[in-house]
Amino acid sequence: MHVVVCVKQIPDPAVPGALDQVTHTLDRSGKLVMDDSDSYGVEMALQLAGDVDGSEVTLVSMAPGGETSGLRTALAMGAARAILVSDDALSGSDALSTAKALAAAIRRAEPDLVIAATESTDGYTGTLPVQLAELLGMPSVTFAKGVSTDGTTLEVDRQTEAGYDEVRCPLPAVVTVTAGVVEPRYPSFKGIMAAKSKPIDVLSLADLGIDPSDVGVRGARQEIVDVADAEARAGGEIVMDEGDGAARIVAFLEQLKVI
Secondary structure, eight states: OEEEEEOOEEEOTTSOOOBOTTTOOBOOOSOEEEOHHHHHHHHHHHHHHHHSTTOEEEEEEEOGGGOOHHHHHHHHHTOOEEEEEOOGGGTTOOHHHHHHHHHHHHHHHOOSEEEEESSOTTTOOOOHHHHHHHHHTOOEEEEEEEEEEOSSEEEEEEEETTEEEEEEEESSEEEEEOTTSSOOOOOOHHHHHHHTTSOEEEEOHHHHTOOGGGSHHHHOSOOOOOOOOOOOOOOOOOOOOSSOHHHHHHHHHHHTTOO
16 A cells, blocks of 8 residues: 655744745745644554555655755654655746646645645645645545554444544545544654655656746645734723622623624
8 A cells, every 4th residue: 555645844933934925925945844733643654654565655745946854753753765846937936836846746646545634834724735626626524633554344333423424435645634543753863864765756747747937835735925914902991899790791792793
């Protein structure tokens, strides 16, 4: 069984982010790290691959400047190899453009199962995985809190507001996993050293047969026209109960249209 995991490389959350002054998109020109939300997908893929003989885990990512730092972290966890899509024409891509590029790379890998996080921590659109499934012509199962497979069928406990649904579908398929579905392992020293020699195939749009006008700023269906600072938090009001405290609280909640 061949499992592909979508791994997003993002600017280090510990460092204050910066925006591109022209496109108003996140500046990704520096060193990138693996999105924490994707560590759950990598761990799930490794566990599933370990349950089916002859399985392999491949990572797929899209990042500028041939950046591979985040991928090396995932390779150190145990993935066998990685595919990186990197092309200057992808700058400014929206979720659909990103899905097109990733889908083309994933299609070349011929996976039996594609795993992704429910959403990234720097974008939060939550739309890319289902776009991938549509482009790849695969069924998608989202918000998985438990996943198992025998190599031909996927069984998922899909999280809902009321509990979870038990879902079964044939492979190949796309599944998104929630945080906490598994406990991601820490890369060992041996894994870190081994990751340095694991192959990463870097592909351009030409390699994938994608027209540059269909992606990036030119192909984006979404545009950020302005960015403004969040309104500063105002000071709270202290209510001293002088016999009318309850009435003043009710009046305040009515003003907020809470009641």
